[in-house]
Amino acid sequence: MRYFALLFLLVACSPESDLQGRDPNAYYAKHPKINKVETRSLTHEVKFARGAGALELSEKTALYQALRNIAPEASESILVQFSPAQLHNQARRNSIQKSLRSFGFTSDVLAFEPSQSLGADDARVTLSYATVVSPHCPDWRMSPTNNYSNNHQGHLGCASVVNLGLMVANPRDLVHGQGDGRMDTERNMLAIRDYRAGKTSASEAASGAAMGAAATAVDSVSGGQ
Secondary structure, eight states: OHHHHHHHHHHHTSGGGTBTTBOHHHHHHHSOSOOEEEEEEEEEEEEOOTTOSSOOHHHHHHHHHHHTTSOGGGEEEEEEEEOGGGTTOHHHHHHHHHHHHHTTOOGGGEEEEEOTTSOTTEEEEEEEEEEEEOOOSSOOOSOSSOOTTOOOOTTTTHHHHHHHHHHOSSGGGGTSOOSOOOOOHHHHHHHHHHHHHTOOOHHHHHHHHHHHHHHHHHHHHHTTO
């Protein structure tokens, strides 16, 4: 009887008892709570009035509504397709390009090409962009009561990860940072020379001035006490 009781305790206290028959450590090592960055595409078709060189306001508004949830910083490429006969219609090209620019999208990712499936007054805008795929929260795979292995709950910290994914304008910043990687040796030498000479940098001077102003404000409120 004691043997079976001991065996039951050993089985009950195994990590597999915490996560539906799986070891939580092994599962979350394979499925970490991280933001993933994926590339997706969105396609929207606009229609020019017969013989017109510019989009009507209603078409511009519809295009804006289709793209409004995509941050321009996240765009990777924008492909605009016309019928072969209208591919070189510069007025229509400029109209779409100007509309996209007014939405915040830059022209350096814009390209034009023909499409046999489009009518003479139609144009197709396909935007490829990066997006964040956040983990599912909360994660109740682990039992909130039977934590025999004394592991953290699966949803611990998940909300912070999701919030970070929602805040970034450019999802690619989660993959690698931005900035000029070149070293400015002249600037570094100037900073070292000023430090050795005891000079105060502009940022330190501004910080000191701000602290002084704050101290003066506190004194005036407290009556100098």
